[in-house]
Amino acid sequence: MDYGLLSSIIHAILVASTPLVFAGLGALIQERAGVLNLGIEGLMIVGALAGFATALAGYPLLMSVLAAALAGALLASIFAVLVLRLYANPVATGLALTLFGLGLAALAGSQYVGQAAPQVDTWAIPLLHHLPVIGHALFSHDPLVYLSILMAFVIWWFLKKSRAGLILRAVGENHTSAHALGFSVRGIRFLAITSGGALAAIGGSYLTLVQTPLFVEGMTAGRGWIALALVVFASWRPFRVIAGAYLFGSVTILQLHSQAFGISIPAQWLSMLPYIVTIVALVLISARGEKGLAAPGSLGKIFRVSR
């Protein structure tokens, strides 16, 4: 067993999975509030560009991440206004968001073709990173990896242990009852959408800040859609999002290193794996659908304020 290789592979899996963790959490928070936002792909690429441009301009990592988050929140708010205030069809609006985001990123990103942004330093965790094998694999990453795990904790804590999170869950379960109790369903959903959008955009920024130093149009390559599937796979629970993201990341890395494992079929068959696994996961989760693991009750239903 080549531990060096194993260590590198695990390291690579974390790197490949982190955008999915962020995007998955971003989708999760919206869906727990009852909103299905199909625009995650558009949000990610806009985040990728925003982060890239900021880093290119010489700003530190924190500013780049914030820029991405802001871009995501702004773009998501367009979705929020259309769906919450103008009662637009959420499926079509999410698609419009994806298209618009992809196009906007392509348009605005054309000026950056070929330029390389400075890459992010690794924050090796003191002491722990000296451990054999797992030291490099788990504790020698850029700050965003740690942030993604932290975010999962934060969201878990928020949903389970805070009143605001309880209210958000209530809105997602039954927006009619929530409204009857006096909660502002639209206000809460707006916050969920914008913060979820910000998270998705941060996930996208990981692509340009860490994974590759370039910006290429369409570089998200469907990750946004996988993030949506991830949330279903995770039964809408934050820690399971991490598990699912790492699973998909593993499949991606496996496919890249297939030759090292002696697999000689064309790479495309392996590239299909993440998508096929997603379908299988979806089927398994949907088929079971018991109350405990089921989707938030008002997911996909349009909330109308009746007078």
Added chain:
Amino acid sequence: MIFVEARAVTRWYHEWIAVLIALILTVATASALLASLGLDPVSSLHRIFIRPLNSVYGVSELLAKATPLITIGVALALGFRAGVWNIGAEGQLVMGGLCGGAVALAFWGVDGFWVMPLILLGGTLGGLVWGAIPAFLKVRFNANEILVSLMLTYVAILMLSVMVHGPLRDPAGFNFPESRLFHDAATLPKLFSAGRGHLGFVFALMFAVLGTWVVKRWHLGFEMRVTGLSPTAAKFAGYSRDRTVWMALLIGGAVSGFAGVVEVTGNIGQLVPNISPSYGFTAIIVAFLARLHPLAVIPAGLLVALSYLAGEAAQLSLGIPAASTQVFQGLLLFFLLGTSLLVNYRIRFGRIG
């Protein structure tokens, strides 16, 4: 304060006024975007939207691009009316192109009037199967058809890539990932002397007419519409939701597959890794632009096809990437969705309660 109130009667012109407003807003926003890039909006818009149409070549290209958009747009309009969200039409298109193309290559060099229909059939079946998968999974396991059909799109594109890099690759092609050029019997005739406009456009028009008839006269069209409007009333009427899901996805898949094989035999003339600049996704916008009316899909498809041409023209003459046409398309859809509220609701000022 401002609030909305449902209209008692919706007149037909309410719908088209909403569309018009959306178009105006889109053009306005696009102009603003162009201006922010330092370009003169009026002349730029003219250059990318109007000029391409000033030649036979231009019109021909327009029709070529509109063909898959109209074809798929009609099928999607039908399915969306039924509340079935086939977002994976792109994958069904690719599958259709792949299967049809495979048939064309299998009969390479063979002449006969029956070759083309066989190829078209092959493509249609390929798309049909690709649409059947999400249908089955939804009916049997309640799996969300949006996500399943979407995932299958990526699978289809990868399958095409495998085939074109391997088994279907042109042996005399210097190792480029493309198939042999289809022979004459496997190619759809062109409509003009210039450009790539081909017979597929006529098929597209036929589909639009057929679609209108299905919605108005065919019972299945009515059944699907009812299921989309009110599942409870549909049940009372004796309609089955499962049947609607199957039909919507099978029709969507078959027609998208047909569009795919038509693209491959009419427009491209061979199999290559990338046979569609996201026609399957853009057709969704076409369907909404047409407000799900099959006949209106024709002008909607032409308009969106024009946006594709505009994108290419923008790349050539303005130096902005062709993909930025998606900004226009996304904006259009945004504004459409925003103004559609006006169709069924009225804005009122005043107090509530």
Added chain:
Amino acid sequence: MTESVAIAERLSASSKQCLGVRGLSKYFGDFAANRDVTLSVDAGEIHALLGENGAGKSTLVKMIYGILKPDTGSMELLAKPYSPDSPSDAKHSGVGMVFQHFAVFDALTVLENIALGLEGRFPDEILAAEIAEVCDRYRLHVELNRRVHDLGAGERQRVEIIRVLMQDPRLLILDEPTSVLTPQETEQLFTTLDRLSDEGRSIIYISHKLDEVRALCDRATLMRAGQVVDVVDPRQESTRSLGEKMIGERLTETKRSKVSSAEKHKARLTVRVGDVYPESTRNVVLNDVYLSVAPGSILGISGVSGNGQDTLFDLLSGELTLPNPDSIVLDGEPIAHFGVEKRRFLGLLGAPENRLGHAAIPELTLWENVILTARHTRGILKNDHLISGTSAKAFADEVIKTFDVRTPSLNAKASSLSGGNLQKFLIGRELLGQPKVFVVSNPTWGVDAKAQLFIHQMLMKMADEGASVILISQDIDELLSVTDRICAICHGRLSRTFPTDEMTPEHLGALMLGQEIDS
């Protein structure tokens, strides 16, 4: 014990009146939901608000609870002017309300549900302890960590009640609280309410269950058509006198002349089945269903809504099928396994309670709505696949003309018709199909008096021409005047069937409460 005495003394020392309402009116367009309503509730009083559906009770309490704002009149709470802008205001002023349809969240625990109703509180041990104290005081039992979807209706209501009690309300409003409770749960509720009133809290108890009101309440305000008709002491009144005051005068209707043909006793449709489980978990399970109806006869099934009528309708119409075909027999043929279309073909037609969204689709035109149920007749569906617009329109036209449906055209959307006209259209749509058996649910809710009369005549004519009619309704008056035989449904169980001319309102009321039901 000492605490409640102290509270009662404190309250009696202050103003005796808890809530005073004067001249309250509320209009929706031209319609007067409430007109010049006066109400007075003393401290520690359990005050009933009686009236049929549509009498205006809901509107009144919505104004008291801050959901609606009155157009005229004033309110006083504990001798101070009271005019809440929202339920939040009402809660702060000491008014609590338990709705008929509980605002609970199935996927959350009881503790979380209660916490949500309390501002600024988080479900933790402190809250749990406070809740335990309240439960103790009022002898209410709930398991805080169970998810609400596991709970029955009585327990869910308890969650709502506890939530309200935690806010220490002076005035508690309960809207039809026992409509979903078993007799034992009802008793428990009454015990709790008595305790609350001993403490000096006031209760407004909305109901149309006359027996309960007589057992529980100190005073009763009777409403009809948006106005107060009387304020009485229910214990001094008999159920009959209360019933009479509630129902009041109606347009004189042709009373049903009894069917005298020999065919009277030969059943056309028989339903005999054990337990029936509806598809939606919100609908009530039926137990031991037995009913039969003869040709030319109208069978009435009375009951307060929410006791299984929806499941029963679905069972009869074919939206719910059963594995054992013999459970339902029509003219000797087992049909329980047949779906909607097959039953229609055999002459079993129906008109459900929800006109828009079940019987018809609001966005479709009248002639398109005809296609939904009548497509296999009159050449509307050609060759099984083509719709003939002409035939559908002709049929729609016939319905409109025959049944005096007021509408600008058959191209009008179903949603544009008034309730009465739409109902005439929908029943007419089925009537022209000459059904052998016709099942109809609450045909005249929200329908003006004239159309109501017309519809009743339609039903009676149908029966006169030999059809069997099953009329499911909440309207006692309607049932007593239109039907030949009558029974009641309560908690998913059907009572015995009685000839209508031997039935009285209070007997029917008792049946609707679940008394005298044979198992």
